Amino acid sequence: MAITTLDGVVAGAQVPRFFIKAVPVANTVAGRPQTTWDRAGVPGAGSYNTTLAGVALSSSSTMVNGQIPHTDPGSGNAYLARFGAYSTSTGTIFLADRLWHNGGFTITSTSAQTVNSATFPARDANGSTNGEGVLLGLEISAAAGAVAPTITVSYTNQDGTSGRTGTNSVATANSPSAGAFYPIGLQAGDRGVRSVQSLTLSASWVSGTMNLVAYRPLAFVDASLAGTTGAIDPVTGGLPRLYNGVVPYIYYIPTSTTPPAIGGLYVETQG
């Protein structure tokens, strides 16, 4: 079964879920993504895994602390029908599926730190574990030191080819605060990540805590004016499929240093 008509969207409408997340612990950096995963609010704060292999995340049995609530459909499929979000300062707000995260890195090490990630859930762009559309990011969960290393990740791509490498696509900055989020680029020709083998810092980050995250963006909206809502609906959003076990969460790219609160509404349709 699948939803193929607007009547199907109407018939399968699910409960709207409101979210609001507290401002970050410090000023943001214009153009640097920021996660809300660790922030208090609605939903409450998420936590991090502390092992290098990390943990696959799924809401199918029990919801993951920090995710926007989702319940798998009894039958048929789930789709994102509406996503509206506002920010108290300008930027772009993203909704993503959080597939996996880890921890346990030695933040002072400049050696390759072996990850050998746990298998990601079958929630890539096609609902498989191949990794199509699955991206990596590095989240700072406790403020790091006054250094700006390059982050290099060795991974296996969506075709199963190992030995691929990517580096942070947004430059790191000295002393990033908790919530700083650095997307990792893909090697030319790759479309996603199936697994992670290792992470290497070009210089010690002195102190703090960092975590790798595998995620798949589902939608984004603009907050081109502070306080206003950017929104997509079943037509303008294209009904992105939400695979069973999806762990929806919010990150954003601010355009200024003003730390924003982020709020909005998330609605699925199922059938």
Place this chain on the structure above:
Amino acid sequence: MAITTLAGVAGGQMPPDHRLKVPSGTLVAGRHHSLWGQAPFAGSYDTTLAGVALSSSTNPVTGQLYRRDPVSGNAYLSKLYASLGANSISGTVIVADRLWHNGGFTITSTAAQTVNSATFPARDATGTTDGDGVLLGLEVSATVGAATPTITISYTNQAGTSGKTATNTIAVASASVASSFYPISLQAGDTGVRSVQSLTLSASLVSGTINLVAYRPYAILDCRYNGVFSSTDALTSVMPRVFNGTVPFVIINTNSNPSGLPLQFNYSEAQG
């Protein structure tokens, strides 16, 4: 019965309710404001700590956007228009069901003030009293003093687990004006609130009046063009269910500091 087609939406369309609100105080950019207590059609507040469950089933509650329960079948939001006045103001309009509110807090107390709320109505996300999707906010109904306390709430979550605690998501501003609305976070893992046990201020608020509100947002609307109506409909808002007895009210978040603006809303449901 339920509406499952767009034709059903058209066939079940109810008359719209048009409301005008003119806030008396200055709304602060970046802060949520509730229009519940704003004239005309200003709502009142309860004055007891246990508070009162709110329902429009028998009579509308003064302050709400007008609606009535369907004779049979279900109700859904089918259209929402809003305009945030004629000045240079943009922002977000949130329509929520107001399930419960209270009053009677000692504004200077830093002790835990027992609430033990009256049972919320069966209007959580699935139409029960469990509390899934029901949130708490602190609403200022008379301007408070020059203090910025942390608000801590002890509550029972949607699964019936008591002893859960949470604080205000957005920092309290000094001398918050009437209508200021501070959403309360949830403890990690919770999806809503079944009941409230107590409220604690970390510092005296000196003067004024505060009220707790249990609410459940079900629509959100962008208003970024000065004085021009924005809208959402049954399809773009994805048919949010409006349970019998719902008490719709409006929370706004703006990007400027307007005062005396005529805020206009047009609310309609489809029923069937």
